Amino acid sequence: DDVILEVSHLKKYFPIKGGVFSKTAGQVKAVDDVSFSIKKGTTMGLVGESGCGKSTTGRTLLRLIDKTDGEVRFGGTDIYALSKKEMRALRPKMQIIFQDPYSSLSPRLPVGEIIGEAVREHKLVPKNELDDYITKIMASCGLQSYHKDRYPHEFSGGQRQRICIARALALNPEFIVCDEPVSALDVSIQAQIINLLKDLQEEFGLTYLFISHDLSVVEHISDTVGVMYLGSIVETGATEDIFANPLHPYTKALFSAIPIPDPDTKGNRIILEGSIPSPANPPAGCKFHTRCKDCMEICKTQEPVSKDMGNGHVVKCHLYD
Ligand code: SF4
Numbered sequence: 133d134d135v136i137l138e139v140s141h142l143k144k145y146f147p148i149k150g151g152v153f154s155k156t157a158g159q160v161k162a163v164d165d166v167s168f169s170i171k172k173g174t175t176m177g178l179v180g181e182s183g184c185g186k187s188t189t190g191r192t193l194l195r196l197i198d199k200t201d202g203e204v205r206f207g208g209t210d211i212y213a214l215s216k217k218e219m220r221a222l223r224p225k226m227q228i229i230f231q232d233p234y235s236s237l238s239p240r241l242p243v244g245e246i247i248g249e250a251v252r253e254h255k256l257v258p259k260n261e262l263d264d265y266i267t268k269i270m271a272s273c274g275l276q277s278y279h280k281d282r283y284p285h286e287f288s289g290g291q292r293q294r295i296c297i298a299r300a301l302a303l304n305p306e307f308i309v310c311d312e313p314v315s316a317l318d319v320s321i322q323a324q325i326i327n328l329l330k331d332l333q334e335e336f337g338l339t340y341l342f343i344s345h346d347l348s349v350v351e352h353i354s355d356t357v358g359v360m361y362l363g364s365i366v367e368t369g370a371t372e373d374i375f376a377n378p379l380h381p382y383t384k385a386l387f388s389a390i391p392i393p394d395p396d397t398k399g400n401r402i403i404l405e406g407s408i409p410s411p412a413n414p415p416a417g418c419k420f421h422t423r424c425k426d427c428m429e430i431c432k433t434q435e436p437v438s439k440d441m442g443n444g445h446v447v448k449c450h451l452y453d
């Protein structure tokens with residue numbers, strides 16, 4: 133029952149640089165009034181089509197980029213109320229792992245240095261214990277101690293992601309945003325990394341926000357799921373509830389697009405027509421109304437409010453008014 137992360141009405145708007153006639157041509161509402169909480173030691177999956185604001189949500193709630201509005205509480209602390217210095221001190225507790233492990237690893241540093249760099253900066257471990265500490269962390273991530281003297285290019289994609297995970301883990305984090313951490317990896321390697329993340333969660337009591345467009349991966353790793361569309365969370369709840377009983381028309385369409393090997397179920401697929409509208413110019417009312425097969429008159433003008441349908445299964449859609 134221990135909420136470690138609480139996001140309330142988070143907004144992140146990016147100004148659009150104007151042309152000749154105006155200084156600003158408007159703004160992209162990348163994250164538009166997003167609220168959710170994550171319990172300690174659990175994983176929340178964040179799903180949605182690319183460009184829906186998943187990554188921006190992850191970065192904004194970590195304060196890696198500044199919010200436009202709203203609040204983020206980590207362990208009860210309003211992180212945007214912290215000074216730069218206080219935020220820096222908190223940073224080890226809130227980490228991120230990216231999709232492309234190669235571009236986030238310095239090619240000129242040996243792996244031991246990469247993993248130890250921030251540990252040393254934050255003085256988390258006495259100098260004379262650092263080497264043993266790194267060895268231990270690497271072992272937890274399935275890396276051998278002789279790997280310390282090697283360089284990122286000498287490793288496979290899966291091993292590079294292990295290095296990135298080790299670098300984050302070395303800071304003794306409590307919460308990690310995993311932004312598409314297996315999307316760039318071969319399918320055969322994906323399961324290994326997912327299982328590593330699960331093992332580490334168990335061993336170190338980690339909490340994850342797991343961002344992915346891969347629903348089967350999300351179903352496997354998440355305790356709760358949030359479904360994002362055009363900067364908003366349209367449905368959230370326990371993973372079993374969301375997958376067994378999706379309520380929002382967007383969630384239904386998204387889930388029915390999962391390739392199912394059973395030919396009998398093919399007829400039930402809902403095709404998502406059209407592309408996502410521009411977040412710079414989102415539709416009025418329900419943002420999904422331009423693609424929704426259940427669209428009603430009210431949907432075109434009035435934005436639906438979130439409703440709890442029981443067991444924390446929350447949906448934002450006029451069908452449930
Ligand atoms: Fe569709 Fe209306 Fe629900 Fe939006 S509010 S998802 S348009 S039924």
Ligand code: MG
Nearest residue numbers: 183186187312
């Ligand atoms: Mg992304």
